[in-house]
Amino acid sequence: MTSLADDIAALGRTLERVDGPVVLVAHAYAGAVIASTNDQKVAALVYVAALAPDQGETVGDVFYRAKPRPGAPQLGPDRHGFIWLPEPAFTDVFAQNATERERAQLAAAQRPLAAAAIEARVGRPAWRDRPSWFLVAEEDRMIPAETQRFMAERMQARVRTAVVDHLPMVTAPDVVVGVVREAVAATAQ
Incomplete structure (x- = not known):
């Protein structure tokens, strides 16, 4: 999370070590990372309350597309150029459906995101050429559901919606696993 280029390179190194086909799953900023791969092993993309900039856009462009939630x-x-989520935000907007203990663990293990990572313009996104799924988090207080629906429709993704917060992999893992399994099953045929 130091730069988009560094994160894309890290994904590439990981994909080198994996026999395909692969379904990549991303949350939040990582949506831009998985969309930047051109590895032919990638059979599908799954976005979980993720950001999906189009060619020439930045993560910031889509993140700030709608007015922030009150x-x-x-x-x-x-x-130092890094963005940290304030601790109260874990309760108020990031994972409001998580337990107190989970929110404390999330805050303690937080890794900052370099501002430069959200300012980098992306190339042609992989979602233009690969099947994609998008889990719209209806109770997301970080990325408005309206913005998520806009990106999913633009991507022509298979859209699934759930009444979940920004972090459903913690607060509603069965929902996330269901979407991932659906993508795996569809691409395994």
């Missing part, structure tokens, strides 16, 4: 934290880089 109470959403003002995110900005620290003096």
Whole structure:
């Protein structure tokens, strides 16, 4: 999470070690990362409350497409150029459906995102050439559901919606696993 280019390179190194086919799954910023692969082993993409910029856009362009939800934290880089989520945001907007213990663990294990990563323009996204699924998180307080639906429709993704928060892999893992299994089954044929 130091730059989009670094993250794309890390994904590439991982894909080199895997025999295909592969279904890539991304959450939030990582949507831009998985869409930037051109590895032919990638059979499908799954977006879980993720950001999907189109060619020439940045992660920031799609993240700030709609007005932030009231109470959403003002995110900005620290003096080192990294964006940290304020601790109260884990309860208020990031994982409001998580347990208190889960939110504390998430806050303690937080990794910052370099502001440069969300300012980089993306090339032709892989979702233009590969089947994609998009789980729209209806109770997401970080990326408005309206923005998620816009990206999913633009991608022509198979859209699944759920009444979940921004972090359904923690708060509603069965929903996420269901979408991933659907993508795997569809691409295994």
